[in-house]
Amino acid sequence: MIRVVLPAHLRTLAKVDREVQLSVPALVTTRSILDALELAYPMLCGTIRDHVTRQRRPLVRFFACEQDISHDSPDVPLPEKITSGSEPFYIIGAIAGG
Amino acid sequence: MSAVRVLVGTKKGAFILTSDAKRQKWDVAGPHFAGWEIYHLKGSAADPDRIYCSQSSGWFGQIIQRSSDGGKTWEQPGGGMQKGPGGMPMGESNKFVYNTSPTGHPLTTHQWYDGTAHPWEFKRVWHLEPSLHDANTAYAGVEDAALFRTADGGTTWHELSGLRGHGTGASWQPGAGGLGLHTILLDPTNPDRMYIAISAAGAFRTDDGGKTWKPINKGLRSEFMPNPTAEVGHCVHRLAIHPSRPDTVYMQKHWDVMRTDNAGDQWREVSGNLPTDFGFCIDVHAHEPETVYVVPIKSDSEHYPLEGKLRVYRSKTGGDEWEPLTKGLPQENCYVNVYRDAMCVDTLDDCGIYFGTTGGQVYTSTNGGDSWNPIVRDLPAVLSVEVQTLK
Numbered sequence: 001m002i003r004v005v006l007p008a009h010l011r012t013l014a015k016v017d018r019e020v021q022l023s024v025p026a027l028v029t030t031r032s033i034l035d036a037l038e039l040a041y042p043m044l045c046g047t048i049r050d051h052v053t054r055q056r057r058p059l060v061r062f063f064a065c066e067q068d069i070s071h072d073s074p075d076v077p078l079p080e081k082i083t084s085g086s087e088p089f090y091i092i093g094a095i096a097g098g
Numbered sequence: 099m100s101a102v103r104v105l106v107g108t109k110k111g112a113f114i115l116t117s118d119a120k121r122q123k124w125d126v127a128g129p130h131f132a133g134w135e136i137y138h139l140k141g142s143a144a145d146p147d148r149i150y151c152s153q154s155s156g157w158f159g160q161i162i163q164r165s166s167d168g169g170k171t172w173e174q175p176g177g178g179m180q181k182g183p184g185g186m187p188m189g190e191s192n193k194f195v196y197n198t199s200p201t202g203h204p205l206t207t208h209q210w211y212d213g214t215a216h217p218w219e220f221k222r223v224w225h226l227e228p229s230l231h232d233a234n235t236a237y238a239g240v241e242d243a244a245l246f247r248t249a250d251g252g253t254t255w256h257e258l259s260g261l262r263g264h265g266t267g268a269s270w271q272p273g274a275g276g277l278g279l280h281t282i283l284l285d286p287t288n289p290d291r292m293y294i295a296i297s298a299a300g301a302f303r304t305d306d307g308g309k310t311w312k313p314i315n316k317g318l319r320s321e322f323m324p325n326p327t328a329e330v331g332h333c334v335h336r337l338a339i340h341p342s343r344p345d346t347v348y349m350q351k352h353w354d355v356m357r358t359d360n361a362g363d364q365w366r367e368v369s370g371n372l373p374t375d376f377g378f379c380i381d382v383h384a385h386e387p388e389t390v391y392v393v394p395i396k397s398d399s400e401h402y403p404l405e406g407k408l409r410v411y412r413s414k415t416g417g418d419e420w421e422p423l424t425k426g427l428p429q430e431n432c433y434v435n436v437y438r439d440a441m442c443v444d445t446l447d448d449c450g451i452y453f454g455t456t457g458g459q460v461y462t463s464t465n466g467g468d469s470w471n472p473i474v475r476d477l478p479a480v481l482s483v484e485v486q487t488l489k
Contacts, residue, residue: 042189
């Protein structure tokens, strides 16, 4: 199972705790994680990426194994620690504003 | 036993204030959707337990919330757990997609502040207007300016693109707060007629249920424009009607309070003796179609009352002659603003009037404005106030 950590406001929307676990098909990528997340929690559609363009929202960032992968292609395979579930995939609201 | 339910949208959540018809003692519930900007909530006239809410965030975008029990519980329409492929659309209640079909109309760009062409980009829902007759039908006024409609309780939204496509859309420019469609008035006597207003494009009317639109800005004068009497480009802040006289529309423009008696075909200024005719909100007494309320604001760069005195002005003559209403309102060191969607009236016999401020106060008057009392004093900055009169 893939572990995903959500920012606080999205946890409230999805009515979940800090971390959710998802079944994601092989070749785990940012795109496949987001696809699985939105399938399981459709109330999150449009909050992380645009409905139509599928582009990441400007103030949302993605981290894997302590690396900022927000600007990587969403189709790049993610590290083994993410695919094995030993490390979570982080979705973070950018630090903006006081 | 009658009661009222006041729906308050703030910068950091929604609040629901309830009272019996005396409106002396209030229960305060909230914050709902804590930490999110709540631009607007509004209840359905067809089913008062149905309330629509616009929830938004610079980080996570637009959310539509819906209540079917008067605001006790909320749901994102169509946002429940996925039950399997092939079902109804899921998770699309916040999907506002502009119509870019090849209509031959300039639907792809509007003007930016500097006059260059700028693509239409959805940012948020400013105003939700439920149908007068069907609880599952509602209209959404959005930024960048466009009008959307749902007929399935907010599960899906579709643009009424005849508005942007009627011919002047490419020349619309944003106001200081953005290119927002903020006012939607439904004519209770004619289901095909609707008024809308956009900052800073002007007022528009449809007479065929939203298929086609025309600008209704004749008589407006805006000195900031190269052509002060142009067909569009006016920064209309708010429109208001009395249900019994839907052809008479009052307008708080950027500067000037205006009135039309022929459904917008011709406007005339009724600012009269107002100390400043800049402001955002305007509303009409529930039982006196010629009694109108505004909150004058000092100027377009100084968004607070003149002399630090919070005064509602009332005209009992449909404009021109105005009197200040001050009893119960702060008359020194008050520098709050009252936004365009933050004034409303109930329909009880003695017509309650309500408004909210950027200082977090929500005031009410139960005697036509002669005196005011705060319902709450310390909410986050108030963006909108609506009231439901419950029988």
